[in-house]
Amino acid sequence: MVKVLLPAQLEIRLGRIDQIFQTLDPSPFRERGLDPDAAAYIIGWARDQNRRVPLEIHLNTQDSGPERDAPEDVTAAIHCYFEDRAQGAWHDLRELFRFGRVDLAIGILILILGLFGAEYLVIRFGERPLFSLIAESLIILGWVANWRPLEIFLYEWRPIRRDAKLFRRLATARIKVKGGLRASAVAPFRQQKPLADQPDSG
Template sequence: MNTPYRREGDTWQIDLRLDRLQQLADTRDPSPFSRRDLAPDAERYILDACRELPAHEPLALNLWLPAHELSAETAERARHTVCFHFAWQAENSQRRLREHLRMAHRTTLLGLCFMAVCMLLYNLIGVLDNLLAQTLAEGLMVIGWVALWRPVEMYLYDWWPLRRESRLLERLSRMPVSLRSLPDDPRGLAIASADAQELPAC
């Protein structure tokens, strides 16, 4: 697979370089650090990386920080921030999916009722033996079928992106998070793993 991301064993590595841990979270969020949203740039980078990597292979997030930023407390805060953010996003995504399916049920019921009315009018008008009545009757049937297109579209197509997003976010909420010591030379990023602080999976 041709990708800019590297592997350690069977696990794809997502590397994110930070000057300080505070850059990981959105500073506009007044919540405690471990419950803040991720910074938009950090979230976008992690999401894009996950979308580019194979969906069924393990991945891990490495946060590269200056050595003086590394500590057990920093590691725990980073882990909770990442896990909480993507778990919360996954929950919201699942809620949107459930709401979409509820709306699809309602839309289907409405479409079927409208189709039944159109068929009733078709049968009533169809007995009239003139061109205008026949044209109107055929038009009602076309409108009735068109009214069912949106429910079919919601069931067959629209829910897939929501389900895919939910799975992606669930995957990110469970990935291991590591803090690693940032090398003096940025070109050493890919090999500077000796000082890694591995955290358990979320």
Template sequence: MPLASEPVPTIESMYRQKDGRVLIEIKLTSVIQLFNSFDPAPFYEKELDSEAEGYIVDTVQDFPAKTKFMIHIFLPPAIAASEEAKKIIPAIHNHFQYRMLVTERKFRAKFRFGRFSLIVGLSFLAIALVASQIVASMNSSSIALQLISYALLIIGWVAMWQPVTTLLYELWPIIRLKRIYERISTMEIEILPLIA
């Protein structure tokens, strides 16, 4: 437990910075180590390794939205200056541009589903409200009819659960992830020699 006089460490203090930008540093022994080994495409078109992608995305998510970043890829000196190493920069940018497009497509599909479920939910709610009023007006002293009337009201509002959940809560994480992918897809990347 830290003493009262000790400063509390912040997330910023755990990362090095350069020119006011937080450095996302990745140390590799080879270029191919950065990519998914099961992807049959040429390495500069391959998907990033899931751990490398997760590390970059998690780092960006840990910081406020206005934080600026730079990615440093460290490779052994003999590899860092190679033509193969130079292709890492467009490969990372392309990977995250693709992720951004996939996430945007997912957002559009989820939004369409939300609109459709809202129309269905509102229609069902209107029918349930009308049915509830009809049942309630039949015999106001009948407990069974009152229960049916209340049940119809409850069922009508329950039908709104899915559209409300989709449109109010499920879309925002997708938008946030899309923005993160977009930021990473334009980040400055430097390939540097790994000094032992």
């Protein structure tokens, strides 16, 4: 039996639908950025969802009218915002790997020079304390020079890739609008709580 995963749904309560966007952004509507608090609220919610389920964002407003798909320009603006964030994250990831490769090449060169330098000092001066200390310091320096590239390739790239994939999911989320919200139900984004959704098990 195939298990059907229902969409994860986020409800956002607004006085007007344009309150989800930056009010001072002079860009055309479809290119307008999201309000920073709204974007943080949506991203925080999306991180908690199962990565295999589709996402839906419901904009509940005081305007009258039944639940429906959001107007095309609203959907396009939200999708474009998160697509831009996704492309920015992928760009950051490519840049991180580029710097990592350069740092790794430098680190390996320093390590090789340190190992040869340490071996030369041992052969040339034997076990004299001062030169033994210098030899050990050269080896340590070589390994320390590789700490940063190793950190990049083992750990640092993972959260950037995770965010890029998350933004791409949000860039394809279904956006719906529902009117008839009471004025007393409208609240700042920081005070709104997401509906109970399917937790991330992946």
